[in-house]
Amino acid sequence: MISSEVVYQEVYKAVQAMNVSLPVDVAGRLKAAQQQAEGPAQAVLGQINENLLIAAREGIPFCQDTGMVWVHVSLGEEVQIRGLKETISRAVADAYREGYFRSSVVEDPLRERKNTGTNLPAVFHFDIVPGRTLEIYILAKGFGSENCSRVFMLKPTQGREAVIDSVCAVMKEARGVPCPPVVLGVGIGGTFDYAALLSKRALTRALDHPHPCPYYAQLESDLLEAVNALGIGPGGLGGGCTALAVKVESFSTHIAGLPVAVTVNCWADRRAKVLLSEI
Amino acid sequence: MTKRIILPLQNAAELKAGEEVLLCGELIGARDQAHQRMLALLNSGRELPFSLAGAVIYYVGPAPTPPGKVIGSAGPTTAGRMDVFTPALLDAGLKGMVGKGNRSLEVVEAMRRNVAVYFYASGGCGALYAQCIKRAEPIAFTDLGPEAVFRLVVEDFPVIVAIDSQGRSVFA
Numbered sequence: 313m314i315s316s317e318v319v320y321q322e323v324y325k326a327v328q329a330m331n332v333s334l335p336v337d338v339a340g341r342l343k344a345a346q347q348q349a350e351g352p353a354q355a356v357l358g359q360i361n362e363n364l365l366i367a368a369r370e371g372i373p374f375c376q377d378t379g380m381v382w383v384h385v386s387l388g389e390e391v392q393i394r395g396l397k398e399t400i401s402r403a404v405a406d407a408y409r410e411g412y413f414r415s416s417v418v419e420d421p422l423r424e425r426k427n428t429g430t431n432l433p434a435v436f437h438f439d440i441v442p443g444r445t446l447e448i449y450i451l452a453k454g455f456g457s458e459n460c461s462r463v464f465m466l467k468p469t470q471g472r473e474a475v476i477d478s479v480c481a482v483m484k485e486a487r488g489v490p491c492p493p494v495v496l497g498v499g500i501g502g503t504f505d506y507a508a509l510l511s512k513r514a515l516t517r518a519l520d521h522p523h524p525c526p527y528y529a530q531l532e533s534d535l536l537e538a539v540n541a542l543g544i545g546p547g548g549l550g551g552g553c554t555a556l557a558v559k560v561e562s563f564s565t566h567i568a569g570l571p572v573a574v575t576v577n578c579w580a581d582r583r584a585k586v587l588l589s590e591i
Numbered sequence: 592m593t594k595r596i597i598l599p600l601q602n603a604a605e606l607k608a609g610e611e612v613l614l615c616g617e618l619i620g621a622r623d624q625a626h627q628r629m630l631a632l633l634n635s636g637r638e639l640p641f642s643l644a645g646a647v648i649y650y651v652g653p654a655p656t657p658p659g660k661v662i663g664s665a666g667p668t669t670a671g672r673m674d675v676f677t678p679a680l681l682d683a684g685l686k687g688m689v690g691k692g693n694r695s696l697e698v699v700e701a702m703r704r705n706v707a708v709y710f711y712a713s714g715g716c717g718a719l720y721a722q723c724i725k726r727a728e729p730i731a732f733t734d735l736g737p738e739a740v741f742r743l744v745v746e747d748f749p750v751i752v753a754i755d756s757q758g759r760s761v762f763a
């Protein structure tokens with residue numbers, strides 16, 4: 313049995329930390345990018361890095377858009393746990409309120425658009441897997457970048473090149489809006505909706521961990537190169553650093569299709585992971 | 592030394608796209624809903640509750656203010672969403688805007704016509720900009736809560752001239 317109290321504590325800590333400091337790999341890439349940039353690009357990266365220092369020092373969120381929370385739970389079928397969704401939601405609401413993070417969620421997407429005031433609900437996905445572990449992957453998704461995300465239903469024969477073109481098309485349309493340098497999650501295969509989910513799951517993987525399959529690892533690095541060749545640059549002010557990383561997840565698909573989804577994430581690439589085991 | 596610009600903006604014509612500058616003085620914080628209201632007032636021939644002469648608007652929707660702080664995290668929001676409202680405000684005396692992302696051709700045209708500039712603030716840098724805000728008070732449309740119009744007194748607020756009064760742009 314994994315206690316809800318432990319889940320609450322761990323999720324609370326993770327959610328609070330993710331809005332105040334970036335994962336070390338993201339922060340490291342931003343620092344490295346600043347050293348290589350020049351002109352306005354260097355100024356923008358310098359401000360982003362200074363901003364991160366101030367946020368950590370002051371204990372305030374580095375970006376005012378503290379996002380909508382996205383949660384992917386991978387639950388081992390031997391794990392016993394009660395009220396998991398409710399516990400995670402409570403931890404999210406408390407972390408947002410006590411951290412002075414902005415509540416950015418409206419109750420109904422069309423009618424009134426009244427802020428719920430708690431940053432709830434979060435978006436949940438559950439997966440049941442063999443074993444005794446509980447894995448909770450969390451993103452705090454800003455919408456300047458989320459609004460730039462797209463799904464394409466390509467023809468099955470279009471293949472790899474068309475995937476690269478689609479990803480580039482997303483960034484050509486987005487330009488400076490999603491706060492580049494961006495991190496892109498690309499989902500390939502499955503169905504229309506599943507490709508989109510894969511593109512989010514891709515964002516839960518650390519930037520320094522390439523795809524375990526060499527074919528897709530190569531695709532990740534080719535995509536990164538293609539996106540950076542667009543010259544959009546930090547903040548859209550030009551330069552070679554448009555993306556910090558491109559992460560790919562793939563899945564089997566239908567003979568007649570090739571779904572490709574791209575989730576655009578900003579430099580505020582907030583991700584957290586909580587891993588717990590049944591003892 | 593980075594150039595300091597004192598607000599309200601006097602010398603918009605001298606600013607060149609690509610220049611890094613520090614803003615000091617008063618910014619007007621306003622975003623989507625406030626823009627809609629300002630336009631409605633102007634369209635009905637009424638006065639705004641604050642002056643736009645030489646004013647610089649900052650497109651911002653801050654995080655809640657923690658105890659003991661002037662303002663919560665307060666980075667720029669996407670300027671493009673304000674594009675439909677901006678030309679009328681420029682015609683009414685607005686001299687500058689601070690935000691992230693590019694502007695429409697109509698906005699750039701109105702900027703040339705009225706000798707105004709658009710400053711780029713680094714997207715997402717909410718903590719950095721919050722530090723440069725020394726005072727913050729709602730001055731209009733307070734019923735809009737965080738979307739009300741705010742008077743923001745800033746010091747050395749770092750921005751880049753993104754589109755100058757001649758329509759030159761740094762956007763790639």
Ligand code: SF4
Nearest residue numbers: 375454456491578715
């Ligand atoms: S796109 Fe990301 S970094 Fe930019 S304002 Fe939104 S959440 Fe912040």
